[in-house]
Amino acid sequence: VPERLDIKHKVLAEVQAHTPKGVVIGSSTSGFKPSELQQGAARPGEIVVCHPFNPVYLLPLIEVVGTDGPAAATADKAYEILTGIGMKPLKVRKEIDAHIADRFLEAVWREGLWLIKDGIATTEEIDDAIRFGFGIRWAQMGLFETYRVAGGEAGMAHFIAQFGPCLAWPWTKLMDVPELTDDLVKTIADQSDAQSGMHTIRQLERIRDDNLVSMMRSLKGRNWGAGALLNQHDARLKALEPTPDFASPLPTLDRVVPISWTDYNGHMNEARYLEAFSKASDRFMEIIGCDATYIATGNSYFTAETHLRHIDEALAGDRIRVETQLLSAGGKKYHIFSSMYHSDGRLLATVEQVLIHVSLQTRAATMPPSDIADKLARIAKLHAALPIPEGVGRHVGQPR
Structure with missing residues (x-):
């Protein structure tokens, strides 16, 4: 179903007309909120967003949106079903345009377009910056845990104190950033502690490094991305x-x-x-x-x-x-x-x-x-x- 709200409303109405009460109806929409999908529905409490990522048969993450509205019970049921089939459902606490992951992707996409428009980088150079660098780190540790390691033993609060001033510098076209108040810093630091505080920085570094090595070894087997780079280096060493x-x-x-x-x-x-x-x-x-x-x-x-x-x-x-x-x-x-x-x-x-x-x-x-x-x-x-x-x-x- 295309990303047109009028068409989605028609399809959802037809689905509800042919299904009994209590059925979970999950839309894979990338941008619409559940409240928008539920408008005019006969049973709005059955409609939630279940947004997966391609290729769906390999990537386990699926964003479940609707926990803060009339379909909260349906979202919980969807969470249980998706967990049961081996997915990784992520409950989005509050509905928002484009949910969570696509907002990150959109920010990177827009910045990439600026880099190309301004003649700073090509599409290949931008892709290389991701797949040979931070993309590999993100794939196994995410954003905040990566930065927690960067903060050293002092943790996330130290990282923010060290790099927070960069938010005021012209490092991005996306200059609409929140003010780093003491409350916000404490909130982020506390959440980081709750997320990763059970590990020391050295343990996190070891976990990160082991994961990175395993991922890059896997890429070697496919001769792709960072793995192809390692294969080329191995060939040079073998020649010597x-x-x-x-x-x-x-x-x-x-x-x-x-x-x-x-x-x-x-x-x-x-x-x-x-x-x-x-x-x-x-x-x-x-x-x-x-x-x-x-x-x-x-x-x-x-x-x-x-x-x-x-x-x-x-x-x-x-x-x-x-x-x-x-x-x-x-x-x-x-x-x-x-x-x-x-x-x-x-x-x-x-x-x-x-x-x-x-x-x-x-x-x-x-x-x-x-x-x-x-x-x-x-x-x-x-x-x-x-x-x-x-x-x-x-x-x-x-x-x-």
């Missing part, structure tokens, strides 16, 4: 890596265990061991020439068999490394054994894998090209002189 000594087990992973890799037992989750070894296997593929450029030609290696042993624990913040030894290579497949070590030298885990060269078009096994086959043969010949690692050929449940 020295050529490995092919006569020794090849270094294929060196990283710190992130907090997101730990589970309810406080150590690295079993799936993350496999992820780490998967990344090590990818690095081995790059070493033999099966990199992204080669895969783009329509060929790759598929893992055909994996045997993973968990030997010791890895905790968040531990540095781990993986070394990979080529046991054999010939025809369409190769056989590797990788060992994961803690920075203190402890063996944490091993994995034994067989990989097969595959055409991505036919999804069938094929022979690798001569350059990859030759490199595998050279490494296999050198690694044949190495001791066979303990654990090769083991089966599940075999005594150590």
Whole structure:
């Protein structure tokens, strides 16, 4: 239904004509207030605003407006229903044009238009300022909690005292701002204490940082926004890596265990061991020439068999490394054994894998090209002189 009040009135009247009393009727309007929607309705107490955000199937927030009018009971019922289906209903205390979130969006939108009109920034530059900066912070901590951290141990009142004078400076076209009276400062500080006072600033910083890292790691997987930037940096660092000594087990992973890799037992989750070894296997593929450029030609290696042993624990913040030894290579497949070590030298885990060269078009096994086959043969010949690692050929449940 378009954002025209006359059309909404007609649709709401038709809905009420075909529904029994007591039904919750929620409008997804972005701007109209419940009192406006309820005008002329047969049962105004059944009409509320339930304003979601696109994509609705992913974003959980939905603003519920109408708690301060004749539909208060209906708003409460809507809150319960929405909570029950996994949404995050936000009760708007008083009805207001555009509710809460859209007022923020409108303020940013208008400021963006001014920046473009005045030749200060382009649309891309404005988007970059958001998605590489404060947008990531806002996504996991919001506005006031972010500024609370900025205020340090002295809290929100200190932040306002430090940055409050900026409201009088020409930092925005939106110069209609409230006067920061003592009462207003106290109200904001008290609300901030009630919201976040159970955490110290250091705890909030840790929560913020862990969330930011997790979000950016997720964006890396999608190669988008800040994640794409991190991928580009990783590629630059990889280009600086020295050529490995092919006569020794090849270094294929060196990283710190992130907090997101730990589970309810406080150590690295079993799936993350496999992820780490998967990344090590990818690095081995790059070493033999099966990199992204080669895969783009329509060929790759598929893992055909994996045997993973968990030997010791890895905790968040531990540095781990993986070394990979080529046991054999010939025809369409190769056989590797990788060992994961803690920075203190402890063996944490091993994995034994067989990989097969595959055409991505036919999804069938094929022979690798001569350059990859030759490199595998050279490494296999050198690694044949190495001791066979303990654990090769083991089966599940075999005594150590």
